[in-house]
Amino acid sequence: MKKMVGVRGAILFGLILLLAACGEQSKEDVLGKLESNLESMDGYKAKAVMTMTTGQENQTYNIDIWHQKKDYYRVELANEQDEKGSQIILKNDDGVFVLSPALNKSFKFQKEWPENGSQPYLYQSLVSDIANDGEATFTTTEDHYIFKTETNYQSNNNLPYQEIYFDKESYTPVKVKVLDKDENALVQVDYSEFNMDPDFNDDDFAMEKNMKSNKAKETVSGKDNEDTFTVLYPLEMVGSELVEEKEVDMENGKRVIMSFSGEKKFTLVEEKLDVIPTSASSQMVNGDIVNLGHSIGVLSDNTIEWTNNGMNFMLASDELTKDELIHVAKSVQGKKAK
Numbered sequence: 001m002k003k004m005v006g007v008r009g010a011i012l013f014g015l016i017l018l019l020a021a022c023g024e025q026s027k028e029d030v031l032g033k034l035e036s037n038l039e040s041m042d043g044y045k046a047k048a049v050m051t052m053t054t055g056q057e058n059q060t061y062n063i064d065i066w067h068q069k070k071d072y073y074r075v076e077l078a079n080e081q082d083e084k085g086s087q088i089i090l091k092n093d094d095g096v097f098v099l100s101p102a103l104n105k106s107f108k109f110q111k112e113w114p115e116n117g118s119q120p121y122l123y124q125s126l127v128s129d130i131a132n133d134g135e136a137t138f139t140t141t142e143d144h145y146i147f148k149t150e151t152n153y154q155s156n157n158n159l160p161y162q163e164i165y166f167d168k169e170s171y172t173p174v175k176v177k178v179l180d181k182d183e184n185a186l187v188q189v190d191y192s193e194f195n196m197d198p199d200f201n202d203d204d205f206a207m208e209k210n211m212k213s214n215k216a217k218e219t220v221s222g223k224d225n226e227d228t229f230t231v232l233y234p235l236e237m238v239g240s241e242l243v244e245e246k247e248v249d250m251e252n253g254k255r256v257i258m259s260f261s262g263e264k265k266f267t268l269v270e271e272k273l274d275v276i277p278t279s280a281s282s283q284m285v286n287g288d289i290v291n292l293g294h295s296i297g298v299l300s301d302n303t304i305e306w307t308n309n310g311m312n313f314m315l316a317s318d319e320l321t322k323d324e325l326i327h328v329a330k331s332v333q334g335k336k337a338k
Helices: 002-023 027-040 123-132 207-211 222-227 322-330
Strands: 043-052 059-068 072-079 087-092 095-100 105-109 137-140 144-150 161-167 173-179 185-195 230-234 240-250 253-262 266-273 281-284 288-291 296-299 303-308 311-316 332-337
Touching (some): 296 322, 311 322
Parallel strands (some): 105 281
Antiparallel strands (some): 087 095, 095 105, 144 161, 161 173, 253 266, 296 303
């Protein structure tokens, strides 16, 4: 009798192991399900928090992500330290734009974004990075499928890897860690919501509507605007030093021009307008969208421009490489009140 019970127990244990093995998803199974998710959905809306530790101070963004098939995107990034409103990356039939609604300012790009690089807050970019990396590793926990892949940041070679966590039930992203060469997480995106069956209005991706999205934050009087003018200095100067600082009073604001010289020459221009233009100015750029930590930057061959806390910045140099332009721009955080 004991022998019979032992045989039955062994058979039952073997069946349990077999069922468990059948229930395990392979890397290919999960990737196939992720791609099927993208193929079947008409779009999605998600909310996330992105924390960046790439500068002297941690920067935190609240992100609203909207995507409607096939090529409509709206990514609103609100930096908790920026009191003058958010920035929006917008893609519609007219192109790709970086909008600063509070300053009534926009940059227009060619349509390669977001396909031209890794985007840790876009579902399809994460799936594409997995599919394109034949050496991607795959592990599981009780709740998550985890992929580790190479990244494709054309303007930042210091973040070569990422870990992507997907929910086991919905196959939607939960967390993304972007890693440096020593595998320290310098960027982390934590998703709090992900809706695969969203509703959209006809004008949700229209330029005009999005330029009005947070205008309430721009209302500041000319005097108040001038009184809060603060010059920011780069904390990283790639072997150069400040040799000249010139302040220029403009008709509707103030501009500061800083010249740096040493191992390499570059110029940093900062300006703040007392009166925001009533009509939006859109500047065509042959370049890339880059995340500077404190704001979204617009990178071209020898300049990088951005807005932060109601101010316009431009860093220009014929001698700095693109990586050096980004490095210096990220460090423009040193304060000295004017």
